[in-house]
Amino acid sequence: MKYLDDFRVPGAVRTLVRRIREQGGEHTFMEVCGTHTMAISRAGIRPMLEPSVDLISGPGCPVCVTSDRDIDTAIAVAKLPGVVLATFGDMMKVPGTEGSLADAVSEGARVRVVYSPLEALQMAREDRGAKVVFLGVGFETTAPTVAATMLQAREENIQNLFLLSFHKTVPPALRALGSLDEFSVDGFVLPGHVSAIIGSDAYTFIPDEFGIPCVITGFETTDILQAVSNLIRMRTEGPAVENEYSRAVRAGGNPKALSAMEIVFEPVDAEWRGLFVIPGSGLALKEDFRDFDAGAWQVELPERAISGCRCGEILCGRIKPPECPFFAGECTPESPVGPCMVSSEGTCASYYLYCQEEE
Amino acid sequence: MCLAIPAEVIEVLDEDVALMEIGGARKQVNISLVDDVSTGDYLLVHAGFAIEKVDEGEARKTMELLEELARLDEVP
Numbered sequence: 541m542k543y544l545d546d547f548r549v550p551g552a553v554r555t556l557v558r559r560i561r562e563q564g565g566e567h568t569f570m571e572v573c574g575t576h577t578m579a580i581s582r583a584g585i586r587p588m589l590e591p592s593v594d595l596i597s598g599p600g601c602p603v604c605v606t607s608d609r610d611i612d613t614a615i616a617v618a619k620l621p622g623v624v625l626a627t628f629g630d631m632m633k634v635p636g637t638e639g640s641l642a643d644a645v646s647e648g649a650r651v652r653v654v655y656s657p658l659e660a661l662q663m664a665r666e667d668r669g670a671k672v673v674f675l676g677v678g679f680e681t682t683a684p685t686v687a688a689t690m691l692q693a694r695e696e697n698i699q700n701l702f703l704l705s706f707h708k709t710v711p712p713a714l715r716a717l718g719s720l721d722e723f724s725v726d727g728f729v730l731p732g733h734v735s736a737i738i739g740s741d742a743y744t745f746i747p748d749e750f751g752i753p754c755v756i757t758g759f760e761t762t763d764i765l766q767a768v769s770n771l772i773r774m775r776t777e778g779p780a781v782e783n784e785y786s787r788a789v790r791a792g793g794n795p796k797a798l799s800a801m802e803i804v805f806e807p808v809d810a811e812w813r814g815l816f817v818i819p820g821s822g823l824a825l826k827e828d829f830r831d832f833d834a835g836a837w838q839v840e841l842p843e844r845a846i847s848g849c850r851c852g853e854i855l856c857g858r859i860k861p862p863e864c865p866f867f868a869g870e871c872t873p874e875s876p877v878g879p880c881m882v883s884s885e886g887t888c889a890s891y892y893l894y895c896q897e898e899e
Numbered sequence: 900m901c902l903a904i905p906a907e908v909i910e911v912l913d914e915d916v917a918l919m920e921i922g923g924a925r926k927q928v929n930i931s932l933v934d935d936v937s938t939g940d941y942l943l944v945h946a947g948f949a950i951e952k953v954d955e956g957e958a959r960k961t962m963e964l965l966e967e968l969a970r971l972d973e974v975p
Contacts, residue, residue, distance in 0.1 A: 543905035543941055543953055546962050551969030575902050602900050628946075630900060656947025658929060678946075681901040685948040688931055733901040736943060736951040759902075762965055787958040788943055794951050797932045885900055 543787070547760040556765035557588050563772045568594045568724065570857050572714065573731030574601030574885030575759055581890035583761045593768055596857040597890075599713055599812055600731060602678045603630045603883035604851065607811040609844065610706045611636030614675050616839035617704060618649040624667075625704075626660035627675040629653040630883045635876060637842045657689040664693070664701035673834045676705040676823075681733040683707040683823055684797035687804035690825075690832055702834035705823055708810055710734050711742050712821035717856065718750040725857060727771035729764065730756040732785045737801075739793030740783040747779035757784040804829055813879050814852030849878035854887050861891040868892060903945035905953050908938055919944065 571577055577597045580586060586595055599605050611634050618625040618641065625641070632642045632653065645651050654660055660674040676686045686703065693701045710731065717723055730743060735756045746754050753774035757767035766784050774780060783789050801823070810822025825833045849871070850864040861867045861880070871877035873889050880886035884893075906921040906928070915931040921944060929948045930936045941958075942949035 542907070543958055546958070547965060549965045549969045551972035552965040555968040555971045574900055628900070656929075658947045678900055681903065681945055681950060684932055684950065685929075685946045688929065688948065731901060733903045733943065733945065733950065736903070762968075787954050787961055788951055794932065796934060797950060800932060883900065 544760075547758065547762055549762060552762050553765060556762060556769060560589060560593065560765065560769050560772065563769065564592060565772065565775070566592055567726045567772055567775065568596060568857075569727045569729055569768060569771055570596050570598045570725045571729040572598040572600040572710065573729075573734065574604070574883065575733070576600065576729060576731065576764065577887055577890050578885050579759045579761070580764060581894040583764075584894070585761060585764055586895065589768065593772075595729075595768075596725070596860070597854070597887040598717065598857060599815060599855040601880070601883050601885040601887070602682070602708060603634060604879040604886045605708060605812040605815070605855065606631070606634060606677055606706050606879065607813045608636050609811065609841070611640070612638070612841045613835070613839060614704060615639070615641060615644045615649070616841060617673055617834055617837060618644050618651050619647070620671075620837070620839070622669070623671045623673055624650045624652060624663065625673050625675055626652050626654045626663060628655075628677060631675060631677055633876060634879055634882045637845050657686045661689050661693055661698065661701055664698050665696075668700055671700055671702060673702045673704055676703050676707050678707055679710055679731070679734050680737040680801070683709075683805065684737060684794075684800045687800040690804050690829060691800060693832070694829070699831075701832065703825060703832050704834045705805070705825055706810075707805065707823035708812070708821050709807070709823065711738070711745070712818050713812065714743070714746060716815075716818045716821070718746060718752060720856065722858070723856070725752065726775060728752060728754045729767045729771070730754050730781075732756060732758045732763075732788060735783075735785065735789045735793070737794050737797045739791050740781055740789055741791050742793065743781045747781060751779050753779035754781045755784050756781070756789055758788070812855075814849075814855050847877060851878035851880045851888070854880055861888040862896075864888070868896065901945070903943040903950055905941050906944050908936055908940045908942060910938060911936055917949070
């Protein structure tokens with residue numbers, strides 16, 4: 541396919557790997573995008589770069605960082621009379637305090653898996669008697685699509701579409717990670733499609749305040765290797781934000797998408813599962829859209845439980861999945877204990893599928 | 900989850916919707932988040948929306964760089 545196969549050039553992969561080996565040194569880089577995590581595991585990039593480069597996975601899977609409290613809320617909303625909850629399929633198996641959305645379905649909740657928020661809008665148009673609630677999960681790649689859907693619903697005066705917004709934004713999370721005392725990462729591989737929306741300028745604070753070099757890159761093996769090589773070079777030359785994904789990312793991002801988000805959402809503090817509450821890292825509906833906000837509904841939530849799962853340490857890059865006592869034993873993709881095992885883009889799930897022999 | 904697929908615009912149906920070819924299938928995609936879409940453009944598609952245009956000039960530069968790297972692999 542054009543613009544996919546074009547970047548799959550085996551000879552270029554070999555040259556880049558050789559270049560990285562020649563650059564030498566020891567480096568720990570963090571990729572901050574679940575799609576990169578998956579691409580790195582699937583292509584077997586980690587063993588190609590051992591032992592000089594250690595690639596660790598950050599909190600880049602939006603499903604994985606959705607808090608158990610937010611899952612509890614989604615389940616409680618789905619169980620309200622007249623409600624149909626529309627969600628991306630990845631969210632179905634994420635464990636809350638007392639089970640997942642999939643479990644709630646077996647208890648009678650009405651939940652529909654959709655590919656686009658526009659399908660939720662269509663459901664609301666077709667069944668005016670139902671309260672259709674879209675479960676909004678995702679970073680800046682997804683948030684504008686949800687914002688555009690809410691704007692369309694308002695324009696059509698659809699009064700039975702609601703949003704439960706658990707959207708999160710990437711730069712505040714990177715700031716929180718960079719501020720941790722024990723955080724020692726030599727460079728960030730930054731997400732391609734989040735950056736297509738927010739632009740490369742959104743990250744300049746990372747080299748400026750934390751001295752950490754950053755490369756925005758695409759999802760092919762050559763893209764990721766190029767990013768690694770550039771990060772190593774910047775460790776000597778000085779940190780900056782470099783954009784290796786210029787075919788999709790502009791300095792200022794996508795102004796139309798940013799404007800849709802700006803009209804609909806405002807930043808709020810948000811809890812990242814396994815981590816902590818990160819200031820200004822969530823997106824809530826603005827006052828103007830309060831009528832659409834299913835997050836304002838009164839629901840009863842179960843008391844929170846502590847699981848002992850170590851997803852939080854994995855998301856900060858402190859440990860790797862096999863160091864968690866639950867990994868591949870009690871916690872598997874079929875029966876996940878922690879969120880990193882649920883989504884196909886979770887660090888644990890990608891290790892489980894592709895990397896167990898590496899360890 | 901932030902996966903977006905590059906796909907070609909077959910026909911712009913109206914201000915907000917284009918017919919696009921995605922992995923061999925033709926699908927309607929919302930183009931309201933992208934400016935000045937025309938037939939033959941490549942757009943990144945995510946969750947039923949085009950979220951950005953693929954910049955052809957920049958894509959070509961990257962391809963040329965990869966070809967250059969591949970040539971280096973052939974040098975003994």
